[in-house]
Amino acid sequence: MERNLLIYQPDRPVDTDKRVYRVAWYGGESTQLHFQKWCLVATPNFDGDYAWIDISVRTLMEMPTRVKDMWLEMKDYYNYGVCERIEYLHSCIA
Numbered sequence: 001m002e003r004n005l006l007i008y009q010p011d012r013p014v015d016t017d018k019r020v021y022r023v024a025w026y027g028g029e030s031t032q033l034h035f036q037k038w039c040l041v042a043t044p045n046f047d048g049d050y051a052w053i054d055i056s057v058r059t060l061m062e063m064p065t066r067v068k069d070m071w072l073e074m075k076d077y078y079n080y081g082v083c084e085r086i087e088y089l090h091s092c093i094a
Helices: 067-093
Strands: 006-008 021-025 032-040 050-059
Touching: 006 067, 021 067, 032 067, 050 067
Parallel strands: none
Antiparallel strands: 006 021, 021 032, 032 050
């Protein structure tokens, strides 16, 4: 499924070595962008591997025809997704 994968994942600060979030588009006829987090997959025996897990999906009403336009869509969705995660985490401690 990842053979046509296009991702947007900005660099992390120097003090961290992991990129936790990304936006992925799986190519082809897909009109969806996937906001994903690198997570440990839950299993009954707690022996799962790490994988990119969808947190949310955005359907594009019009597919960008230029790479720069797709990059801007992916960047916008990444920023939106990260802000949503920050708000969610803040609500957990408030």
